[in-house]
Amino acid sequence: MVVVGGGPVGSTLGLLVPGALVLEAGRFPRDKPCGEGLLPAGVEVLRRAGIELQEAGYPAIAGIQYRAPGAPWARAALSGTPGRGVRRLRFDRLLAATAGVRPGCRVLGLRQLPSGVEVQTSEGAVGAEAVVVAAGIGSPLVRQLGWASPRGDAQxxxxxxxxxxxxxxxxxxxxxxxxxxxxxxxxxxxxxxxxxxxxxxxxxxxxxxxxxxxxxxxxxxxxxxxxxxxxxxxxxxxxFPRPVTQVASGRVFLAGDASGFLDPLTGDGITAGLQQVEFLAQALAEDLTSAAARYRRWHRAQWRRRRMVGYLARQLSGRPSLTRRALRGLAERPAALERLINVSQGSSGWGALGAADWAALLNWGRR
Ligand SMILES: Cc1cc2nc3c(=O)[nH]c(=O)nc-3n(C[C@H](O)[C@H](O)[C@H](O)COP(=O)(O)OP(=O)(O)OC[C@H]3O[C@@H](n4cnc5c(N)ncnc54)[C@H](O)[C@@H]3O)c2cc1C
CATH class of the missing domain: 3.30.9.100 (D-Amino Acid Oxidase; Chain A, domain 2)
Known part of the structure; x- marks a missing residue:
């Protein structure tokens, strides 16, 4: 398998799939604009891939606070494994080095053949059984594949x-x-x-x-x-946002930001990408011929959940009276916020939020 892009998502796939060739255009250490907060579910994927962030000295993140002028702070504790502050300069280098990423090799194009994929790189052509493009937000390869969505208005x-x-x-x-x-x-x-x-x-x-x-x-x-x-x-x-129209077809798959980017406000981008490649590694190991359809279904459900959480988060901002009302409710019922964050990181479904949680989130009836 060839993986395009040795960011956190591509490198982690390289750790999960023995023998995968991960090609990275840049050289490490390199920086990347990011919020650098990794949610517990992402920390757990990395642990399963053999990376212990605690041992590597990344600071623990114990909770998420929401603040707004004129409102009490609302805080959700991150239960179980803490999140981690992942300074990208160090984090990306650690993952790439552990996964044996090949730096300085840019993928220029992909051609699906009946028996595999031809990968054109800055160092010549390579054949692959399957290709995962984890080349980041707005990748030209996604445009070449014809899978990029037109940009929306609310930029x-x-x-x-x-x-x-x-x-x-x-x-x-x-x-x-x-x-x-x-x-x-x-x-x-x-x-x-x-x-x-x-x-x-x-x-x-x-x-x-x-x-x-x-x-x-x-x-x-x-x-x-x-x-x-x-x-x-x-x-x-x-x-942002940068959605795509397709995340898999035949032997070509998109993962991480290349498979669509919503909004940084929810801080779930790396975590979502790590969950995608964990699913993909499993699906590809089980059966290559059905992997594209299975991944499309799984990714669609993940995207819907993330879009809904992002929508709720965005509704809280830009409307000061609604923001104050919601923060008042959530400050009184931190468990509602904790459950919402668990939905956001994919560790529970919407059913985990009860009527009282929704009432706290929206703080109905309060002014
Ligand atoms: C302002 C902001 C704040 C954010 N805050 C958070 C946060 O707090 N927590 C969080 O989890 N996420 C956050 N995110 C999202 C997070 O940055 C991304 O989800 C994450 O970087 C995605 O990782 P990736 O590996 O998919 O892509 P990237 O990190 O972009 O890596 C892609 C790699 O592919 C390489 N590449 C590109 N094209 C090619 C090619 N043709 N050939 C070979 N290599 C190529 C690039 O050089 C790069 O190294 C934030 C994003 C932004 C913009």
């Missing part, structure tokens, strides 16, 4: 930076401001990541160059970080 963007500071008290902190959101994750002993997310207009509402705008928006949510030095560049990210 969102991000600004991502790292600060030399301690923050979040071991939690991910999501701050819901009237026109944008911030997402903070502790990623080192004295390093936090903060992503600012919103429409292009919202991210341009502050004056100055990219770094100045980032600092102004960040300070609105986290005044305590206003003076903290940046420990790297400020990255732009987006647009």
């Amino acid at each position: 969102r963007f991000g600004l991502v930076g790292h600060l030399e500071a301690v923050g979040g008290d071991g939690d991910i902190v999501v701050s819901l401001l009237p026109s944008f959101e911030t997402y903070l994750a502790p990623v080192g002993e004295r390093e936090v990541l903060v992503a600012v997310l919103g429409s292009r207009a919202a991210l341009r509402s502050a004056a100055g160059d990219r770094e100045e705008r980032y600092r102004r928006l960040l300070a609105a949510a986290h005044p305590e970080l206003a003076g903290a030095p940046l420990s790297g560049p400020v990255w732009g990210a987006g647009p």
